[in-house]
Amino acid sequence: MGHSRDVACLRPARVVSWTFRFDAGSQVWDWTTGPPDVRVLRSIRTPRSSEKSRHIPVQAHSVTLGGPIHLESGLEHDLVRELDRDPDVQWMVSQPVRLVLSTANGRSRVHTPDLLVLGPEKAVTIWDVRPTERQDEKFAENRDLTEAACLEVGWGYRVYGGGSPVRRDNVRWLTAYRREMPWYPNAKNELLEICREPNATVGAILDADRGAGHLVSAMWHYAWTGAVAIDLDQPIGRSTSIHELRVTR
Structure with a gap:
């Protein structure tokens, strides 16, 4: 810094x-x-x-x-x-x-x-x-x-000097989820359990969510905080890798 x-x-x-x-x-x-x-x-x-x-x-x-x-x-x-x-x-x-x-x-x-x-x-x-x-x-x-x-x-x-268009769009997307919602702490444990699995992907989170939305929105929030890691320099899809990283905020 x-x-x-x-x-x-x-x-x-x-x-x-x-x-x-x-x-x-x-x-x-x-x-x-x-x-x-x-x-x-x-x-x-x-x-x-x-x-x-x-x-x-x-x-x-x-x-x-x-x-x-x-x-x-x-x-x-x-x-x-x-x-x-x-x-x-x-x-x-x-x-x-x-x-x-x-x-x-x-x-x-x-x-x-x-x-x-x-x-x-x-x-x-x-x-x-x-x-x-x-x-x-x-x-x-x-x-x-x-x-x-x-x-x-x-x-x-x-x-x-600026990042790639892909990274800029990904960070903009995550910014929409930077505010912590009441259900995030409860969803976090389930989210991290999935992220600790070998070869965990975004698709695994989507499947576990079953359309409820709580787990998916928590995923984006904790990707923004850095608690889970997603490669923001690549387009994000179901096959995108995700893993636990660290708690930052």
């Missing part, structure tokens, strides 16, 4: 400034005092669409946050859906910071990363989101500068 850092550090040399937004307003951060409390950060800007926009901003619900998160594009929404399933993700902030970067020719460039994620032991990761086919030379320069700046303050940095 990234690297934790509790001690004060010197002001980064590869970035002119980091500007965060809090309830009281925006503030250029003094890194000699240590890192900010990321749980109190607010988005440095709210994405808006116009007739020239390439993307349509969305307000998505995040299970991690227990509420909405404002995102700039559908690709960012894809990433949030993936992160929402990760038990190590404890907090998220979109559009978390305004960086003023110093480019190779000495000029300043403003860059706003797409997401900040808090993980175990206060580990922080900054994410930039851009389709792989649109990661041009300017993006690559921003990426390298941002990664170096994050490294200097003990934070991680990652780029999300």
